[in-house]
Amino acid sequence: MLGACVFVALLVITTAEKVAKFKLNDGRDMPALALGTYLGFNQNGVIKSENKQLRDAVLNAIDLGYRHFDTASIYDTEEEIGEAIKMKIDSGDVKRSDIFLTTKLWNTRHRRDQVLPALKDSLTKLGMDYVDLYLMHWPIGLNEDYSHSDVDFMETWRGLEDAMKQGLTKAIGVSNFNEEQLKRMLEEATVKPAALQIEIHPQIVQKDLVDFAQENGIVVMAYSPFGSLVSRFGMQMPGPKMDDPVLTEIANKYKKTTLQVVLRWLVDRKIVPIAKSLHAKRQAENINIFDFSLSEDEIRKINEFDSHTRFTLPSFWQTHPYYPFDKIDTPIADPFVKSNM
Template sequence: MAAKVPLLKLNNGKTIPQLGLGTWKSRPNEVTQAVKDAIDIGYRHIDCAFVYGNEKEVGKAITQKIADGTVKRDDLFITSKLWNTFHRPDLVRGALKQTLKNLNLQYLDLYLIHCPQAYKEDGSIFPENESGKIIFSDVDYVDTWKAMEPLVGEGLVKSLGISNFNSKQVKRLLEHATVKPVVNQVECHPYLTQVRLKEFCESHGILITAYSPLGSPDRPWAQPGDPHLLDDPKLKAIADKIGKTVAQVLIRYQIDRGNIVIPKSVAKSRIASNFDVFDFKLSAEDIKLINSFNCNERFMPMKTSLGHKYHPFENDEF
């Protein structure tokens, strides 16, 4: 089953499975079984992050599936992310070591800066003042990146990347980097197609990983009346025409555009359905139509860090 997932070549010559399992919002008591199910179904790419609070449970699943002979470590592509409170250069190595301990791994295939904006160090992962506002740190993400680069030479990570960076931030990072980021992981779906950012990143050899490709309907801050991708009648019409679900069309949309895509689920049936996207392709006309749905709708606007000097979305940047 895993062999059917295309491998995309990264700018350092390594490869990444184009479809992976997202684990954001997957509860610790559910994610172990979800990851085991995903590996059994054929997923080989698992996307994690320290801030998700479930790395130990993901690691338990990986350990069990290696131990029972389903996969070898080299068969898997494991991504995790450096959280905002660990941007200070002296904290980067320790944060990675904690993630490796959590996941029970000797190395990561990909380590990302989770966001360009840093938060106050040495306390809560969401440090707040008396008014409930996030307390920022002024650490420069370029300095954070420079602290991450040696981790590659040491074999602790195979590749480095970024997440939630806008084009100006990507450009600035590239001016200082000696190890080039291989991906920029960003929110991407038909209401936020990221066409300009994709073109910019790919012109520099950086692939896009699409998170929340289904619109993240279970996001905690969703309000009644908010747009709901999975209920969009235009997308339903395309799915009905093809004989697939809307979710499968949304995943295939990213694959056919050349993006990496990491849909999240903990239900075995949906994990399997999300994997069943390799027996069809969207037509050029369908992709053009879906692209026309773009309205720059962010389901992940990062409102808690508005006002940070490195907030990526505040000035209508792409």
């Protein structure tokens, strides 16, 4: 029995060590795969974890070697993630310094004086003294009632810089910024962003923005990495599926699944995929990508799926001056405004 435990422990350590790491602009390492923790949205608002399913998923992920967790104050998942990490620290399986924890500032707390209290609220929920990365979730500031506020995202950034100076976060970055916004930030920021989190999958390759960020020493993180290959909150999206012939041919060559090929396509582009799964078997599949790599030609073939298709498209904010994406003709109603739910 003891022998089996030692074997399992060794297996876990080996897997965690196998996960590649990318250097941030402060010299610290970010594990090149994160577990996503957003459970989705329905007519009642953000979907909550039931029966500690998320806590258990994080416990399992740590056993499998995941060390990077992505959350946000708006996901309402910080408590269970923190609970799982603390359980694993208490049992001696990991140290806090082994874990890379990312959370995000929500849009309704964009004034400089709101940022520190917002991060402190997140830390209280997580039960942690610091996070490893604090991201501005969107460049878009909103008032409490979700009407548009005119807070400049550079004012918000000063608040993130304050939080970093106080040691509440080791690094700061942004999410859902476009190239023009990132350029401005690089020109005006005292602390340069360490990371940019954006939607990337075969149907939205984001080559120019990724190149621009990486040329400026910013690590790129990819959300919704599986794109149309998986069903999204119960819906099938148009686009390549798991049995796509191009992806299947590459997967067969490496004896991997097409989902693993897509994650590896990101890692080979030096991008950190954020893959969400609550299921042990799928988590194991998603982390098993660090023993092969794709050729330039295979990367190019996957890039050819690009159709600039976004699954996160909050067109209800498109009249905001800092809306980062192209506008569409018929924006949807804002699901955050209670009267629209």
